[in-house]
Amino acid sequence: xxxxxxxxxxxxxRDNALLAVEDLSVTFSRGSLxxxxxxxxxxxxxxxxxxxxxxLAEGETLGLVGESGSGKTTLARAILGLMRLAAGRxxxxxxxxxxxxxxxxxxRRSAMMFQDPVGSLSPRLRIGTLLTEPAVIQGVxxxxxxxxxxxxxxxxxxxxxxxxxxxxxxxxxxxxxxGVARALAMKPRLLLADExxxxxxxxxxxxxxxxxxELKRELGFxxxxxxxxxxxxxxxxxxLAIMYLGRLVETxxxxxxxxxxxxxxxxxxxxSEPVPDPRRRSFGPAVRGEIPSVFRRPSGCEFHTRxxxxxxxxxxDPPAYRAMGAGRMVRCHFPLSQGGQELGVLSGTSRNEKGKxx
Amino acid sequence: MSGAxxxxxxxxxxxxxxxxxxxxxHVDIEASPGEVVGIVGESGCGKxxxxxALANLLPANARADGAxxxxxxxxAGLDARRQRMLRGDEIxxxxxxxxxxxNPVLTIGDQLVDFQHHRRDLGRAEKRARIVAMLGRVGISDxxxxxxxxxxxxxxxxxxxxAxxxxxxxxxxxxxxxxPTTALDVTMEAQIIHLLRELRRDYNGIVIVVSHHLGVxxxxxxxxxxxYAGEVVEGGDVDAIFHGxxxxxTRALLACDPxxxxxxxxxxxxxxxxxxxxTVPPTGCVYAPRCxxxxxxCGLAEPRPVPLSGSHMARCHAVSA
Numbered sequence: 001x002x003x004x005x006x007x008x009x010x011x012x013x014r015d016n017a018l019l020a021v022e023d024l025s026v027t028f029s030r031g032s033l034x035x036x037x038x039x040x041x042x043x044x045x046x047x048x049x050x051x052x053x054x055x056l057a058e059g060e061t062l063g064l065v066g067e068s069g070s071g072k073t074t075l076a077r078a079i080l081g082l083m084r085l086a087a088g089r090x091x092x093x094x095x096x097x098x099x100x101x102x103x104x105x106x107x108r109r110s111a112m113m114f115q116d117p118v119g120s121l122s123p124r125l126r127i128g129t130l131l132t133e134p135a136v137i138q139g140v141x142x143x144x145x146x147x148x149x150x151x152x153x154x155x156x157x158x159x160x161x162x163x164x165x166x167x168x169x170x171x172x173x174x175x176x177x178x179g180v181a182r183a184l185a186m187k188p189r190l191l192l193a194d195e196x197x198x199x200x201x202x203x204x205x206x207x208x209x210x211x212x213x214e215l216k217r218e219l220g221f222x223x224x225x226x227x228x229x230x231x232x233x234x235x236x237x238x239x240l241a242i243m244y245l246g247r248l249v250e251t252x253x254x255x256x257x258x259x260x261x262x263x264x265x266x267x268x269x270x271x272s273e274p275v276p277d278p279r280r281r282s283f284g285p286a287v288r289g290e291i292p293s294v295f296r297r298p299s300g301c302e303f304h305t306r307x308x309x310x311x312x313x314x315x316x317d318p319p320a321y322r323a324m325g326a327g328r329m330v331r332c333h334f335p336l337s338q339g340g341q342e343l344g345v346l347s348g349t350s351r352n353e354k355g356k357x358x
Numbered sequence: 359m360s361g362a363x364x365x366x367x368x369x370x371x372x373x374x375x376x377x378x379x380x381x382x383x384h385v386d387i388e389a390s391p392g393e394v395v396g397i398v399g400e401s402g403c404g405k406x407x408x409x410x411a412l413a414n415l416l417p418a419n420a421r422a423d424g425a426x427x428x429x430x431x432x433x434a435g436l437d438a439r440r441q442r443m444l445r446g447d448e449i450x451x452x453x454x455x456x457x458x459x460x461n462p463v464l465t466i467g468d469q470l471v472d473f474q475h476h477r478r479d480l481g482r483a484e485k486r487a488r489i490v491a492m493l494g495r496v497g498i499s500d501x502x503x504x505x506x507x508x509x510x511x512x513x514x515x516x517x518x519x520x521a522x523x524x525x526x527x528x529x530x531x532x533x534x535x536x537x538p539t540t541a542l543d544v545t546m547e548a549q550i551i552h553l554l555r556e557l558r559r560d561y562n563g564i565v566i567v568v569s570h571h572l573g574v575x576x577x578x579x580x581x582x583x584x585x586y587a588g589e590v591v592e593g594g595d596v597d598a599i600f601h602g603x604x605x606x607x608t609r610a611l612l613a614c615d616p617x618x619x620x621x622x623x624x625x626x627x628x629x630x631x632x633x634x635x636x637t638v639p640p641t642g643c644v645y646a647p648r649c650x651x652x653x654x655x656c657g658l659a660e661p662r663p664v665p666l667s668g669s670h671m672a673r674c675h676a677v678s679a
Contacts, residue, residue, distance in 0.1 A: 274573025
C-alpha cells in the first residue's frame with residue numbers, strides 16, 4: 001500500500017499532513033433562550049470537544065472511535081466548519097483554515113458522508129439531481145448532467161437506471177453507495193465518513209467498506225472514519241484515535257492499538273465487543289457504569305469513575321496527553337503495558353483464558 | 359411438556375396491493391423452558407414477522423398457516439380476548455428501542471404498576487414493592503428515585519434495563535427480546551448481555567433472542583435458528599452452528615462478520631447478490647441464486663430439512679447426514 005510509507009514518517013510533523021487539527025475545542029452552553037435573556041452573567045459553557053490535536057496524512061485512513069456522547073461526530077463536523085470552533089486551529093493542505101471563506105474552500109476539496117444515508121438525501125430530488133448538485137453548487141461546468149450522474153453511479157457499482165429513482169426507492173446499502181458517490185463527486189482529497197456502516201447488514205457492510213477502500217486506492221484521498229464499531233474499524237483504518245468525553249485518550253497505529261492498548265478505556269472497549277464464538281464467552285462486562293455527561297465532567301482523569309485500575313491520583317490529577325513510543329499517544333497516569341491483561345487480572349477474568357465450551 | 363413452545367410449519371403471508379408477500383415459509387422452531395433460543399438473520403429474513411406471530415400481533419392483512427403451540431395450546435386458535443390475556447400474562451416482549459416502549463408522559467413507576475394490571479390480587483403498594491425489587495435485580499440502584507423519573511430522563515442502557523424489568527414483572531413463560539442491544543453502545547451492550555445471562559439463573563421460562571449480531575447470539579443462546587428470506591435454513595445447538603455450520607448461507611454469514619478476524623483484511627468478505635423477491639419466491643432453494651455450491655436440484659425442488667447430529671438440522675440439498 002502506498003500510504004504505508006507516509007504513516008511511518010508522519011508523527012506530529014504538520015508539514016506533510018493533509019489535515020492538521022490543533023487544540024480544537026467546541027463549546028455548547030446550556031440553558032434556554034429565556035434564561036439567557038434574563039441572566040446578565042454569561043452562562044456556564046461546556047467543552048463537548050476539548051483540546052483535540054490530530055493530523056491526517058495524504059491517503060491515510062484514520063478511525064475515530066468512541067461511545068455515543070464522546071463528541072466524535074461533533075469533532076468531524078467542526079473540522080469541516082459545520083460547527084463554530086471555540087478554540088484551536090485547523091490547517092488543510094498546508095494552509096490555515098480560519099475564515100468562513102477558508103472553510104468553504106476547504107469543503108470544496110473535502111466531503112462528508114452523513115450518518116443517516118437516506119435522511120441526508122433530499123426526498124424530493126431524483127438520484128441523478130442529487131449526485132450532480134455539488135458540482136452545480138460549486139459552479140463546475142458540466143455539459144451533460146445525466147451522463148455525469150451515470151458515471152458516478154458506475155463508479156460505485158450501481159445501475160445507470162438509478163438516475164431517475166428517488167431516495168426512498170433505495171435499500172440501505174444502495175443509499176450508502178449513493179452517499180459515497182455524492183461525497184466523491186467533487187474528487188475530494190479528504191473524506192469524512194460518519195458511521196458509514198450503521199444500520200447495514202454484515203454481508204452489505206463489507207461491500208460498502210470495500211468500495212470505499214477501492215476508491216481510496218484509485219483516487220488517493222485521505223479518510224476520517226467516525227464509528228463506534230471496533231470490529232469494522234480494525235480492518236479499514238491505518239491509525240486509530242480513541243475519544244472519551246470530547247478528549248482524545250489514545251492514538252496510534254491500528255494494529256498496535258488492538259494488539260496492546262495503552263489506555264484502560266481502549267482495552268475495555270476492545271474487551272466489550274462480543275465475540276462470535278460460543279466457546280469464548282465473556283464472564284461479566286469489562287466496564288461498569290455509563291459514559292458521564294460532558295456537562296458534569298468528572299474531576300481528575302475523566303475515566304476514573306469507570307476505570308478498573310483507577311488510583312487516588314486519578315481522582316484529582318488530570319493526566320497529560322503524552323507520547324509513548326513510535327506514533328502513539330496516551331492520556332493516562334498508569335498506561336497498560338501488557339495489552340490489557342492487567343484488567344483481566346483485576347476483574348478475575350481474562351478473555352483469552354476463558355475458553356470454555358458450552 | 360409444560361411451558362414448551364413449538365412452532366410447526368408456520369407460514370405467514372401479507373396480502374398487499376402488489377400481491378401476497380410470503381414473509382415466512384414452513385418455519386419449525388422448538389424451545390423448552392429454561393432455554394435461550396436465538397433467531398439470527400439479516401434484514402428481510404422474516405425475524406420480525408416471526409416475533410410478531412409469536413406475540414400474536416400480526417397486522418390485519420397477514421394470513422398465518424400452521425401452528426404455534428405454547429404449553430400444548432395452539433395460539434392461533436384462541437379468541438381475541440384469551441390471546442390478549444396470554445400476551446400480558448405469559449408472553450412478554452422487549453423491543454429494540456426502549457424509548458418507544460414507554461409512554462413519555464408517565465413516570466417509570468406508574469407505567470410499571472400498570473404493566474401488572476392483570477395481578478388483581480396485589481394492591482398498589484405491593485406492586486410498587488415488586489417494582490423496587492425488580493429494578494434492583496436488573497441493576498438499577500436507587501430504584502425508589504428512578505421510579506419517579508420520566509423515560510427521557512434515563513439513558514438508553516438504563517431504559518433497556520427498565521424494559522427488561524417491565525417484561526419480567528409479569529412473570530412471563532415466554533420472553534422475546536427483539537434486537538435488545540442494537541441501539542446501545544458496545545460497553546452497554548456487554549452489560550445488557552451480562553444482565554440477561556444473570557437473570558437466566560432464576561428465570562425458568564423460555565427466552566427468545568432475535569438479533570442480526572452474531573456476537574450477541576453466540577454470547578447468549580443455547581440453541582440457534584438461522585433465517586434467510588423467510589425460511590429457517592439451519593438450526594441447532596449454538597456450538598454446532600458456530601463451529602460446525604453446514605448450510606452455505608450460515609457459513610457465508612459467519613465468514614462475513616469482521617469480528618471473526620483478528621488480523622486486518624484488505625477486503626472484507628461479503629455475500630454477493632441480493633435477497634430474492636418475497637412476492638414471487640424462487641422455485642427450489644431460496645438461497646440458490648447466491649449460493650456457491652448450488653447444483654442441478656437446487657433450482658428445481660425446495661430442500662427438505664436434513665437432520666444431522668442431535669437437534670442440528672440444515673435445509674440444503676448439498677448437505678447429507
